[in-house]
Amino acid sequence: MDFEKARAERKLQLQELENIRLEAYENSRLYKEKVKAVHDKNIKRREFQPGDLVLLYNSKMRLMPGKLRSRWDGPYRVEKAEPYEVFHLSHSSSSELIKVNGHRLKLFHGEKMAKNMELEIFLL
Structure with a gap:
């Protein structure tokens, strides 16, 4: 009986750990998107025409x-x-x-x- 309770508790801990890991991946993806948007906004396009x-x-x-x-x-x-x-x-x-x-x-x-x-x- 004690083993069943420990097994169920351990299973919940592993699921919670997996959810935290997935949330961290999602936060990292969102951060990278925001940084890329700021970087791309500050890039100045240089356009040169023949003769310049x-x-x-x-x-x-x-x-x-x-x-x-x-x-x-x-x-x-x-x-x-x-x-x-x-x-x-x-x-x-x-x-x-x-x-x-x-x-x-x-x-x-x-x-x-x-x-x-x-x-x-x-x-x-």
């Missing part, structure tokens, strides 16, 4: 000395845009095209600023 001037991020810069050197090379001209943020770039000094991922690019504003006569200064 862009700067290319140099990821190999850490191998070269000089902490004050810029990690951005360029400007390059976007020649062709493919799906999945793949861009073909050309440099004014060479005739060959390089194929790069859009995450390594940012828009170059130097040409636009050279044309503008007024420069706005914001003091923080």
